[in-house]
Amino acid sequence: MDRSGELSSARRNAVFVTVALGMLLAALDQTIVGTALPTIVGDLGGASHLSWVVTAYLLAETIATALAGKLGDLFGRKALFQVCITIFLVASFFCGFAHNMAWLIAWRGVQGAGAGGILVTAMALIADYIPLRERGKYQGALGAVFGVVTVLGPLLGGLFTDHASWRWAFYVNIPVGIVVMIVCALSMPKLPTVARPVIDYLGIGAIAVASTCLILMTSWGGTEYPWGSSTIIGLGVGGLIALALFVWIELRAREPMLPMRLFANPVFTVCGILSFIVGFSMFGALTFLPTFMQYVQGASATASGLRMLPMVIGLLITSIASGTVVGRTGQYKWFPVVGGLVTALGMYLLSLMDASTTLVVESLFLFVLGLGLGMSMQVLTIVVQNTVSYHDLGVSTSGVTFLRTLGASFGVALFGTVYAHALNQQIARFGPLPAGVDLHVLESPAGVRSLPEPLRALVVDGYAESLQTVFRTAVPIGLLAAVVALLLKQVPLRDTARAAATDLGEGFGMPDAGDREENLERAIATVWRHRGPTAAPGVLASAGISGGIGLAWCLSRVVLFAEHYGRARVDQIARHYHLPPQVLWPAYQRCVEDGYVTAAGGDVALTPRGVAEYDRIAAAWRQWLSGELADWEDASDTDFSDAVRSAARQLVFEDEPAAREPAPHSLRG
Missing domain, CATH: 1.10.10.10 (Winged helix-like DNA-binding domain superfamily/Winged helix DNA-binding domain)
Structure with a gap:
């Protein structure tokens, strides 16, 4: 079979359901652990490593997305999809089986590698099996699945945590994944692999080393090790050397994963920086908001997921509205500018919350944050695709989504460092705990609620101040996004870009295979x-x-x-x-x-x-x-x-x- 549509309608729909379920698994696990993290920390300990449960996943996913597109060309996309699902399922089992934080973090990294391959391969499989005239409909639906599931993950994580166990946030992947594997084997004919792409292994390895070193530096600095320690300085120097090596490799690679010539285009440079910042802000907020709600406000895991919905609603409203306006008028510049300002305002409002904040006020603050994120997300990929030459269409698209995911990794790591440092300072203020009260009790929301007064109020205030510090730290990030967006040039949009602007999936920046033909x-x-x-x-x-x-x-x-x-x-x-x-x-x-x-x-x-x-x-x-x-x-x-x-x-x-x-x-x- 080739791409000319030999599959029957039933088999096409089976292919779509298979790919959509695979994408659901991968996108969901980006954020599903957010509401489960406080309970996980209470069970496994290691509060200072909380952010790494998310960071390990995002970093591995970032690296995998850079490889998956061309590996699919080399070995076949169906085979790669099945391998990535298998990796994801095995890692999900061992994540649910974890009995210490180091084990969980390690397998979350493996899970992220599988997820990155699933996400990138999904769009390519649609291109392989769905007729061209129907492809836009299916791809738009996949993009919407990715975006909506990404932001609804915390709600599902809360439901599993409260009504089963946090481990089921991982175990639930297994039966769904098995169904995906069976339907994939039955519904997808094997396609011949004719491409023999050149894969930039050295470049991918260099950026992986650079990212890991710099994220470890920001994550460990001031918490695990003093900022002036040889470990932190060594990680910083090693990361910068690896980053310089990456640039050197990309300037000489036959097919670089991120061609340096793209940065000669000021629009790509600005959009790349903005994508990094948006990922930085969004995942930082998604990771630590449930922690605030559970420790400070005493909400259950399910309730904390439900309380995130105002942010989701705000994000969807501005994503759809901005896409519609851009599609009709071609004007896009002021959306990321205003989006950055509104995101900064939302983060500032979150920094004002404490245990006495009402649900109505909290919902309003989250709605404002969602409005800002939605305006910032929608246009970046579209603008980049509009300004680069056809030859660079694939690498520029994958480059922007790569930078966004990398920004998310750095954001969660840096916010995690700020949180851990502030929390350690607050715990030090508590002084000696009463007899019979173990320090580990402070690591779980249930433990905090079980403390006697006035110690409970003191601990809750300590958590509130720690998380307020996190949100205050994010305010300058939003302002930086607005300043950078002012540098974005307004250029006439291609008709294809204006048409794509109205598709919700475009706004969420789903990882892309980087194939310009696709x-x-x-x-x-x-x-x-x-x-x-x-x-x-x-x-x-x-x-x-x-x-x-x-x-x-x-x-x-x-x-x-x-x-x-x-x-x-x-x-x-x-x-x-x-x-x-x-x-x-x-x-x-x-x-x-x-x-x-x-x-x-x-x-x-x-x-x-x-x-x-x-x-x-x-x-x-x-x-x-x-x-x-x-x-x-x-x-x-x-x-x-x-x-x-x-x-x-x-x-x-x-x-x-x-x-x-x-x-x-x-x-x-």
Whole structure:
């Protein structure tokens, strides 16, 4: 099978459900542990390592996303998807089995590596198995799944923690993952691997070392080791050396994972910095808000997840609204500027909360934070895709999402350091604990609630002040985002970018495989979904196709089935669309009468006149696509022209569900 849509509708839907469930697992585990972390710390100890449960996952995911796209090209995406699901499931089991914090952190890293491969491979699998004309719909749905599940993870984590055990936040992946593996094996045909990509192993290794050293430095500095210690200084120096080595490698690599030439484009540079900051702020807030709600306000894990919903609502409102405005007007610059300011305001408001803050006030503060994050997230990937050349389309898209995930890793680590340092200072103020009160009691929300007064009030105030410090630290980050966004140039948006702006999934920056052909196909699919069906009559009329859509449908199905099965039969075509043959025979009989098709014994074939008419149909669609994508055209890049021709061919060849195919009836009378 190739990409021309041989799968039946049922199998296509099975492929989509499989990929969506895999993505759900991977995206969910980015944030599901947020509401479970206080209980995990209470069970396993190691409050100072709390942030690493999230950081290890995000860092491993960041590194895996850089590798997964090209490994899929090399070994096959279906095989890679199955391997990554297996890695994820094994790691999920051992995370749930953990009996100390070091074990949990180590397996969270392995889990993140599997998740990164799943997320990147998901979009590529849609490109492999879903027809181009349907691809935009499926990809948009996947992006929305990724975004919504990412921010709803804390609620589900709370439900498992309160009504089962925090371990079920990991164990629940296993039955779902097994179902994904079974359906994947049954529904996805194996595709031949023809690509032999060049993989930048040295560059990926260098950035992995640099990221790990710098994150360890920010995480351990002032908590595990003094800032002036040889360990912290060594990590800082090692990280900077590895970062310089990464730049040196990328300048010389045949196919660098992050080409340094991209930073010569000021729009990419600004968007990359903003993506880093947005990831930094968003995951910092998501990680520590449930901790505040459980320790300071005494909320259950489930309640803390529910209390996050105002932020989710605010984020969705501004993501959708900003995408709609950008799509209609092409104006995007002020969204990240205002978003940075509103995010800073939201963080400042959170820093004012304490044990006496009412639910209504807290919800308002979280709603404000969500509004700011939504405005900042939606436009960055779209703007980058709009300004780079076609040759850099894939690496620039994956580069922005890579920087966003890397920012999330740094944000959680740095906020975790601030939290641990402030909490240690607060605990030191408590003085000797009363007889019979173990220090470890302070590490769990239930333990804090069990303390006698006035010690409980003192401990709650200590947690409140520690977390207020975290949120105050985030305020300058939001202001920095607004200042950086002022440097973002306003340039006219390509039509494909404006169409993509209205898709919710684009705003969440899902990890991307970095394949420019797949990104261009995604743009073509988006344009087709928004404009293709309404353009069809005009396109065919301009080409002088007298039979219109009905004739185009009949001729293209003859070509499609002859290509795949060696011959085309009307009963075979009808069976494919779950129709009785007598429904299609009148349409094909009209084609025979008009000299486009010959029919013998149920077989149909194009006559020379039919071939000429089909070629005119294909040329008309190719011309329409070229016009729609004129703002992408790069005369020096023949790959672009080939991609447009390939897409035009797919749009003619590919089948659609019968429910959307009234075309043959239009040939009657």
